[in-house]
Amino acid sequence: MAKKGQYTGVRKLFARYWVAYGGFKSILGSPYMHVSLFITLISSGIWLEYDWVEIPISVLPNIIGFSLGGYAIWWH
Numbered sequence: 001m002a003k004k005g006q007y008t009g010v011r012k013l014f015a016r017y018w019v020a021y022g023g024f025k026s027i028l029g030s031p032y033m034h035v036s037l038f039i040t041l042i043s044s045g046i047w048l049e050y051d052w053v054e055i056p057i058s059v060l061p062n063i064i065g066f067s068l069g070g071y072a073i074w075w076h
Helices: 010-021 023-028 031-042 054-075
Strands: none
C-alpha cells in the first residue's frame, strides 16, 4: 500500500501542467489530438478484430533482428 504522503504534491503538479497546457480548449484544438483520433479511426478495423495480437507478434522479431544487425554493422 502506498502511503498517503507520497502523493501530496502530485495533484498540484498536474494542475499546474494542465493550466500551462491550456486545459480542454487547447487539447480539443490540438493537431496532435486530431491526428491521433484520425489514426485511431482508420486503424479500428485492425484492433477491433480478436486476433489483432498476432500482427505485432509476427512483426516484432523481424524488427528486433534488423535493429541488432544494424547495430552490429555500425559497431564494427
